[in-house]
Amino acid sequence: MASIAQAIRMALHYGETNMGVKDIFGQDVGAPLGGVFTATQGLKTAWNSPLDERGIIGMAMGIAMGGDKCVAEIQFADYIFNTIDLLKIAGNTLWCTNGQMNLPMVVMTPVGAGIFGSVYHSHSFDAWASRLPGWKIVMPSNPVDAYGLMLAAIQDPNPVLYLKSKALMRHKGDELIPGEPADEKELKAMIDKPVQNAEGWKPRWPDLQEYIVPIGKGKITREGEHITVVTYSRMVHLCDEAADKLREEGISVEVIDLRSIYPYDWQMIKSSIEKTGRVLFVNEDTEVTNFGEHLAYRATQEMFYQLMARPRVLAGKNLPGIGLHPNLEKNSVPQLHDIELAIREVVAEVP
Amino acid sequence: MSKKTTGKTAAKGAAKGTAKSVSKASAKKASAVVKAAKKAVTKKDDFGGLSEDILLRMHDLMVKSRVLEERLIKIYKAGEAYFWIGGPGEEAWGVPLGMLGRKGQGLEHDWWHLHYRCTPTLIAMGMTMIDSIRLIMNRSTDPSTGGRNFANHYCFPKWNVAPVTSPIEVQYPLACGTAHAQKRAGGKAISIVTGGDAGTAEGDFASALILASRKGQELPVLITVQNNKMGISTPFEGQHGETHIADRARAFNIRSRVINGNDPVETYLAVKEEMEYIRKTGKPSFIEAHTTRLYGHSSADGANKKTHMVDPVMAFEQRLLDAGILSEKAVKKIWEIYESEGVIAQEQARTEPVPTSESVWDHVFVNNENADWRNF
Ligand SMILES: Cc1ncc(C[n+]2csc(CCOP(=O)(O)OP(=O)(O)O)c2C)c(N)n1
Numbered sequence: 001m002a003s004i005a006q007a008i009r010m011a012l013h014y015g016e017t018n019m020g021v022k023d024i025f026g027q028d029v030g031a032p033l034g035g036v037f038t039a040t041q042g043l044k045t046a047w048n049s050p051l052d053e054r055g056i057i058g059m060a061m062g063i064a065m066g067g068d069k070c071v072a073e074i075q076f077a078d079y080i081f082n083t084i085d086l087l088k089i090a091g092n093t094l095w096c097t098n099g100q101m102n103l104p105m106v107v108m109t110p111v112g113a114g115i116f117g118s119v120y121h122s123h124s125f126d127a128w129a130s131r132l133p134g135w136k137i138v139m140p141s142n143p144v145d146a147y148g149l150m151l152a153a154i155q156d157p158n159p160v161l162y163l164k165s166k167a168l169m170r171h172k173g174d175e176l177i178p179g180e181p182a183d184e185k186e187l188k189a190m191i192d193k194p195v196q197n198a199e200g201w202k203p204r205w206p207d208l209q210e211y212i213v214p215i216g217k218g219k220i221t222r223e224g225e226h227i228t229v230v231t232y233s234r235m236v237h238l239c240d241e242a243a244d245k246l247r248e249e250g251i252s253v254e255v256i257d258l259r260s261i262y263p264y265d266w267q268m269i270k271s272s273i274e275k276t277g278r279v280l281f282v283n284e285d286t287e288v289t290n291f292g293e294h295l296a297y298r299a300t301q302e303m304f305y306q307l308m309a310r311p312r313v314l315a316g317k318n319l320p321g322i323g324l325h326p327n328l329e330k331n332s333v334p335q336l337h338d339i340e341l342a343i344r345e346v347v348a349e350v351p
Numbered sequence: 352m353s354k355k356t357t358g359k360t361a362a363k364g365a366a367k368g369t370a371k372s373v374s375k376a377s378a379k380k381a382s383a384v385v386k387a388a389k390k391a392v393t394k395k396d397d398f399g400g401l402s403e404d405i406l407l408r409m410h411d412l413m414v415k416s417r418v419l420e421e422r423l424i425k426i427y428k429a430g431e432a433y434f435w436i437g438g439p440g441e442e443a444w445g446v447p448l449g450m451l452g453r454k455g456q457g458l459e460h461d462w463w464h465l466h467y468r469c470t471p472t473l474i475a476m477g478m479t480m481i482d483s484i485r486l487i488m489n490r491s492t493d494p495s496t497g498g499r500n501f502a503n504h505y506c507f508p509k510w511n512v513a514p515v516t517s518p519i520e521v522q523y524p525l526a527c528g529t530a531h532a533q534k535r536a537g538g539k540a541i542s543i544v545t546g547g548d549a550g551t552a553e554g555d556f557a558s559a560l561i562l563a564s565r566k567g568q569e570l571p572v573l574i575t576v577q578n579n580k581m582g583i584s585t586p587f588e589g590q591h592g593e594t595h596i597a598d599r600a601r602a603f604n605i606r607s608r609v610i611n612g613n614d615p616v617e618t619y620l621a622v623k624e625e626m627e628y629i630r631k632t633g634k635p636s637f638i639e640a641h642t643t644r645l646y647g648h649s650s651a652d653g654a655n656k657k658t659h660m661v662d663p664v665m666a667f668e669q670r671l672l673d674a675g676i677l678s679e680k681a682v683k684k685i686w687e688i689y690e691s692e693g694v695i696a697q698e699q700a701r702t703e704p705v706p707t708s709e710s711v712w713d714h715v716f717v718n719n720e721n722a723d724w725r726n727f
Pocket of ligand 1 (some may be wrong): 468517518519546547548549550551577579581582583644648
């Protein structure tokens, strides 16, 4: 099975071969490295930009304006903050020009904690991103979705932010990407740059197929009756784990992998809450003015009389940073036991 | 390349403009013998060898732009607009620039990343007065923004005119993006970016110098700065240590020059030469043009005429009169024609519809899908 990094690489290869992507660029994205997480190794249109986030986003906007498709990378989401006003402009260009000029560009960036990256390699960006109207925002949790959402992002005529979890970059799923060889070793031999003697190396790409995960469509990863847990990206795996564990105790948890932050799959959330009457929103961005709060607000507004318990948001603590020592990181962003505890609390609540 | 960076200062250039006023008698004489104009031109002022046709067109467009901008100020002052900002004082720079670019849509044509003082350029490209007036009066008929944005925040996709944005200087790296796409397309098209002197303090300016000049990956972009020596109220000296902004481009091996942007002839020749250089070499070039900010920064500081400054339209007009290329009568006519075009356009725009409240949801996304989350 491909890792998420390999899945992204394959999607970008598919994009540049079949979908008109002409530039994949950012810091260290081109040869020889192919990205700090290897997600852009061996791609023919990948090139290294200067170390300049604003330059990267501005350039991407110009390329998109000129009518070419590009995928730009910000090396870590932690460094995307100095481009906020450019992201804002990219998101408002269609609106400000009264529909005349769209920016079909993809910006991808690794987000979140989980690799003990300390203060400047653990930032989340989903809540910030959700405040950039005009952007679509996706956050895959597994390789097949990573592939399908990248193709959807490339295909979309609007700017799309593709937030990839740092901690999931090496994560392997349990489904094959259409066209991916079943043997993991074979895939590796085909598309991973050798660590030694890489000179002159060229990837041999598998015969990949188009596979689109529509933006805005979630996925139920665990079916359940007692509570709905709405999450995305890295937290999906912790929520699934909590669900599996609690099932043994007779607590039946439905887990929704939202996959897209914006637009989001409200119908999936709504019908699940209608079934369970209880909901917990889980993500790792900081808790004050969190995207989960918007969803909790909406659940309260639209489903108040169907709820058996108060909706809850479990998110990262409102701290200026995530400290390096595991004790610090683990007490900053939700851990398995926090999720378990929160689920138990919501389920135990008596109206 | 260093040859191209002149040491000419703004003050010198400006002084040149004012010192040129010639006696009324000689102007009259010149207008009386319009037919002999060509000879007079070569004798007294050869206008850099530019043809009379070009000179007259430049003058005509400069007047048109000025009349329009003064109309926009009147509209603002009459309470028919919320905000004014514009380019009176920059006609001698903006008009030649607009005349010289290759106008059209797509990567085979030039791309324009302009700022809010760019009316002269768009007038030279063929923008009608009424389209600018529709913008300042926020009509839904405004072709740039549909009544959504400030005065002079133009956008004309049919001419590759990128939307003017309010954040200062962000247009600079965008120009590198379109230049990159143009270079790949393989034609001779270039990207042109304009902005103010204070804005060069923003990192985006440095970004553009870096992106445009990387060895072996140089971009066909004309990077320009209109140095009117002021931010909103911060004078040039208040934020600059460098002698010429153009010197910063030289540090990146970008060919650069300083010009008197109040002289349309000097501007025309310089812009033409630099555009040709860029088209030929695929490399960037930089022009710092010294200009006048004739009505102050914007309506925020009153938008009143600064009578002590060089007025490039009047200075050029006088030069043409002196040379006998224009007659007083012709001048009067030109101003009158545009004045009345402006008035009629304003009256027309007044009758046109404004955006509806519900249209806030239009164009959030292409095809407007998912505009309002309440409908997910
Ligand atoms: C990023 C940003 N900061 C501040 C402002 C507010 N602002 C508008 S115009 C201006 C001064 C611009 O001066 P300059 O670049 O010299 O251009 P000029 O207006 O003189 O042509 C400022 C500070 C802005 N629009 N954008």
